[in-house]
Amino acid sequence: MIKNVLSDIGGVGLYGVISVCLFFIVFSGALIWTLLQRRTLMNEMGGLPLNDGETPKFNEGESRHE
Amino acid sequence: MKTETFRYDNRIVRAFAIATMVWGIVGMSAGLLAAVQLFWPEANLSLQFVTFGRLRPLHTNAVIFAFVGNGMFMGVYYSLQRLCKARMFSDALSWINFWGWNAIIVAAALTLPLGFTTSKEYAELEWPIDLAITLIWVAFAVNLFGTIAKRREKHLYVAIWFYIATAVTVAVLHIVNSLEVPAGAFKSYSIYAGVQDALVQWWYGHNAVAFFLTTPFLGLMYYFLPKAANRPVFSYRLSIIHFWALIFLYIWAGPHHLLYTALPDWAQSLGMVFSVMLVAPSWGGMLNGLLTLRGAWDKVRQDPVLKFMVVAVTAYGMATLEGPMLSIKSVNSLSHYTDWTIAHVHTGALGWNGFIIFSMLYWLVPRLWRTPLYSLKLANWHFWLGLLGIMFYAIPMYWAGVTQGLMWKQFTPDGFLQYPNFLETVMQIVPMYRLRAIGGTLFLVGTIVGVYNLVRTMRSGVFEPDTEAQAVVQAEASGAAEHGHRWIESKPALFTLLATVAILIGGAVEIIPMFLIRSNVPTISSVKPYTPLEVLGRDLYIREGCVGCHSQMIRPFRSETERYGEYSKSGEYVFDHPFLWGSKRTGPDLQREGGRYPDAWHYNHMEDPRSVSPGSIMPPYPWLYTQTLDTNALPARIAALRKVGVPYPPGFENGEAQKQLAAQAAKIVVNLRVGSITNAAPNAEIIGLIAYLQRLGTDIKSAPAAADAGDGSVPVAALNPNPVR
Known part of the structure; x- marks a missing residue:
């Protein structure tokens, strides 16, 4: 079967190992980078959707008239 | 510091909102008709154009690209402008995106019933339409990156990251999987054959689910959920990790659609391992969404926006636990080819995509038309009909899938197949097909109630074509500020590059060896071309x-x-x-x-x-x-x-x-x-x-x-x- 040919042409066993290592590096990198970020920046970033610069006109409570 | 006043474009959001409502009803009706044909074949009305084989791709395309696609653009066009504090880069491109995308859908609705299809799932459309999709997607991407480039907010919120990953990856997936040689105006042959074609198709198919049905909607969740709950996301740090882990892992998982097939074993195993790992970032995202509501759960009782959102995020959690489970080879040996898969995808389509789109609609329509929702009671009816619809859909399909899967594998004590006649296993589950159609009907009726409610809301209000907004302009005067400004502007490009690399690695490692060793594939001497x-x-x-x-x-x-x-x-x-x-x-x-x-x-x-x-x-x-x-x-x-x-x-x-x-x-x-x-x-x-x-x-x-x-x-x-x- 095709898998026999592949295992014979060499290195296929490494694919899984390399892939998991790659993921580990990317994941660790993202984790470390994230943990190094300042708390104030994270709070600022997290608050972005709540500040869209719209001139306030709409009253939240209006949609619940029943 | 200078403050600038500008206007968000609401017209484009309205257009996509109406389109998603119309196509939602069309796509779900097509699905219901297909479901009915599975226990009553005469429901094809003796027309070849709406017989199951041609209707199924029409249903899947209408729901994925028309209903969910328009819903995605609706949310992206609304949130992107507000997160960038800028109007869209080009109104012309926005409208090219809208009319082009919907023209493609009309073309699909005409060609699929006529039998023009490549047969590759979720990529059935023939080559002229494939070309059109490419052009329209480029228009969307240019508009997206253009808006990001002219933004007044220096930070890129995580939702925009998900949009960028979507724009880049969908382009890559669509182009690679649609490489075909035309053999007429509406006929083509894939350049790949057999195993290679299967691997490319399911790399595409799986990642269409990932980067069309999931990543953009995670971005929308990260925008609309904090909006509706009126509090920031639970953990912004978690959202960053969610993003990178998810896009890196997703792209590897395609081979889980081909377990125990003729695909080489190493590719199957790689797909399985990465699929199982996917549960971690997926659940990280789900929990991040649900925990955003801590202290605001009382709002969930009243607000239809949050009700639909909570069910959507929960359905995302269920589907992303089930997906990795189904990717385990031993589970897949039972579930594959059965209705279990159908149950799984509908948890995602009805629960996750459907409910999050309804959630956004209930948020957007009252705001864009500057009026309260027409009826909270009808919204509640919609919610419960939808939820019951999902239950009545999914549970019978699980039952049917497991039952039939077990029947296929059942041997008598003497070692013969217990149910050698395939039809016997089908007739056993026909009652489940009837129940499923009831579930589909409930969901469709709920959708119609919802659309009625939203249309009445629109009629009672006055549409605001542009919303005025203000933002502080980033400093440009001093050299240092200019340097800072340039640095910020370069970030989206760097970011896009990193995201592209992340999504390319998985595909490359899995697909390229499959082509490089092509000459080594043991061709079977007696296998000849078709006459x-x-x-x-x-x-x-x-x-x-x-x-x-x-x-x-x-x-x-x-x-x-x-x-x-x-x-x-x-x-x-x-x-x-x-x-x-x-x-x-x-x-x-x-x-x-x-x-x-x-x-x-x-x-x-x-x-x-x-x-x-x-x-x-x-x-x-x-x-x-x-x-x-x-x-x-x-x-x-x-x-x-x-x-x-x-x-x-x-x-x-x-x-x-x-x-x-x-x-x-x-x-x-x-x-x-x-x-x-x-x-x-x-x-x-x-x-x-x-x-x-x-x-x-x-x-x-x-x-x-x-x-x-x-x-x-x-x-x-x-x-x-x-x-x-």
Whole structure:
């Protein structure tokens, strides 16, 4: 079967190992980078959707008239 | 610090909102009609255009690209402007995106019922439409990146990251999977064959789910959930990790659609491992969403926006736990080809995508029309009808899937199949198909109630075409600030580059070896290209969407080899452009169909399946008996197949092909006479289809028992049998 040919042409066993290592590096990198970020920046970033610069006109409570 | 006043474009959001409502009803109705046909085939109204095989891709395309696609653009166009504190880069591009996308959908709604299809799931549209999709997607991407470039907010919120990943990855997926050679205005052949085509298709198919149905909606969740709850996301740090882990892992998971098939084992294992790992970032995202509501759960009781959102995020959590579970090979050996998969995808489609779109609509419409929602009571009706609809859909499908999967594998104590007749396993689950249609009806009725409510809301308000907003302009005066500004502007580009690398690695590692070793794939010496009549017959098989219900891939299990015959080898598919392995067995596998029944059986069966298989839910195909084979198309098709690598001799299509076709058709007509069918026309479409069906899986039966052919090909007997169970 095709898998026999592949295992014979060499290195296929490494694919899984390399892939998991790659993921580990990317994941660790993202984790470390994230943990190094300042708390104030994270709070600022997290608050972005709540500040869209719209001139306030709409009253939240209006949609619940029943 | 200078403050600038500008206007957000609401018109484009309105257009996509109306489109998603209209297409939602259309797509769900098509799904309901398809569901009804599975227990009442006559519901095809005797029309070839809406028979299950052609209706199914219409349903999936309408729901994915029309309903969910327009819903996605609606949310992205609303949130992107506000997160960037800028109007869209170009209004013209926004409208090109809207009209182009919806024209593509109309083209799909016309061509799929007519049978113009590539047969590759969620990529069925033919090559001219593929080109149009590419252009419109580029328009969207330019508009997206243009808006990001002119933003007044220096930070890119995580939602925008998800949008960027979507724009880049969908482009890559669509282009790579749609590489095909045209053989007419609405006919093409995939440049890949067999195993390669399967791997590319499911790399695409899985990641279409990932990057069209999931990542953009996670971005929308990260925007609309904090908005509706009026509090920031639970953990912004978690959202960053969620993003990178998710996009890196997702792209590897495609091979889990091909477990136990002829795909090389290493690729299957890689796909399985990464699929299982995916549960971590997925649940990280789900928990991040749900925990955002801590302290605000009282709002969930009243606010339809949050109600729908909570169910959507929960459905995301359930589907992303189930997905990795189904990717475990031993679970997949039971679930694959059954209705379990159908239950799984509908948890995602109805629960996750459907409910999050409704949530956004209930948020947007009152705000854009500056009026309260018309009726909270109707919104509650919509919610409960939708939720019950999901339950009535999913539970019977789980029941049906597990029941049928177990029946397929059941042996008697003497070692024979307990249910050797496939039809018996189908009839067992027909009641579940009826229940599923009730679930679908409930969901559709809920949607109609919701749309009515939203339309009444629109009518009672006044639409605001632009919303005025203000933002502080980033400093530009000093050199240092300029440097900072440049640095910020370069970030989206760097970010996009990193995201692109992350999504390319997985695809490259899995796909490239499959092509590099192409010359090493053991071709089976007895596997030959299809004859001209079989080519036309195969095209009819594709046109009628037979692949929607019949697989051509026998897995190496004893329960399958007993039922269908020798398990499938990768070398058998080297001339299959496109591959037709299928993903669902509503009917039996057809890989070894050739020679199983006489020609006359197929003739009678296709005309009225129940005349030979009482109780069958397969629809009749009377039009195949009155429509004539399109032999004029043959030269273009043979030439196109040669271009993609099928070794037809030069000039074969000029005369010789037609001669062979006529001879084979005449032989089938003679065979039919033996079976007491005297009125068969040699140029009827059914003749071509019979030729193809009788060829299926027969090549390896004529293989030499031993000895190398001397041309590097491997005789069948030398292939490792190695059946798993």
